[in-house]
Amino acid sequence: MTHEPELTSPVDLCRPDGRLNPAAVGWTRRPLHTANLRGWGRVKRWEYWGIVTPEHIVGIVVSSLDYAGVHGLYVLDRATGRETSTDAVVPFARGTVLPVRSGEGEVRARGNGLDIRISQSPDGSTIHAAGPGVRLDAEVPLPPGHESLGVVVPWSDSRFQYTVKDIGRPVHGTLGLHGRTYEVGGPDAFAALDHGRGKWPYSTTWNWAAGAGPGRAVQLGGRWTDGTGSTENALIVDGRLHKIGEELSWSYDRSNWLAPWHIGGERVDIRFHPFHEKAGRTNLGLVANETHQCFGRFSGWARTDDGTRTDLDGLVGWAEEARNRW
Structure with a gap:
């Protein structure tokens, strides 16, 4: 068993010198960390949204991995097993926008026919993701009292990761797939967020x-x-x-x-x-x-x-x- 402290006040992930802030180590019920990462050195930043409906599973990733932006849009047709995916690798993550706080600001990425734009506010997130044969426009409300898991994982003061896993969010909108339009929503549809910021081992x-x-x-x-x-x-x-x-x-x-x-x-x-x-x-x-x-x-x-x-x-x-x- 672990004995991680629960954090209840806003905190910076890093000290001014870019190393891990010891006061940031712990877990939260809502995003409280500011990922004030500095420089290079296997610095990783990403947003992954997974959306599950009775008909489809959608995956959206926007990431900056120091040397490249690696982005993707994936759709699985659950009835047929058909996969539709587009990936983009953008040198030095040019044009990639990732905020320092989960649930705040804009997320943006483009490349190889992909256009991903996510707007975040205290009421929830709006997701637009388009690629060859696919267009998703979805709203992901944040219900009052809904809690997510934030954790800082400390390998050392120079290698560490802050993650927010927000599972089971309601979602509604439309999915365009190969000329057909599907409604997204209902009690059996949900969205999940993986927000990651850190400095990783090799x-x-x-x-x-x-x-x-x-x-x-x-x-x-x-x-x-x-x-x-x-x-x-x-x-x-x-x-x-x-x-x-x-x-x-x-x-x-x-x-x-x-x-x-x-x-x-x-x-x-x-x-x-x-x-x-x-x-x-x-x-x-x-x-x-x-x-x-x-x-x-x-x-x-x-x-x-x-x-x-x-x-x-x-x-x-x-x-x-x-x-x-x-």
């Missing part, structure tokens, strides 16, 4: 799982936080976040990504049942990535802070493994 492997359904959501992470004293695990019930301060065990078959996964701990016993694998690989020598993101359904349970066992059967979302040299 080689890292992580696991991430997120799922949501009416009144319930779960956020689970692993491997990259091991041994740091921080975790990114939480259960959300009716908008209230219950921090799970333990390193969880992950079990899955790397030779068969569509086999069931198991994620367990004292407060968590979850199985994930994939129905689709999205695989991505790049290898540029010193820089390489391999990601297996599986979409599927969850079963099992997790416990709230007071020990109440919450049924997670039927939640929909994803689980992934990512290996990076960057």
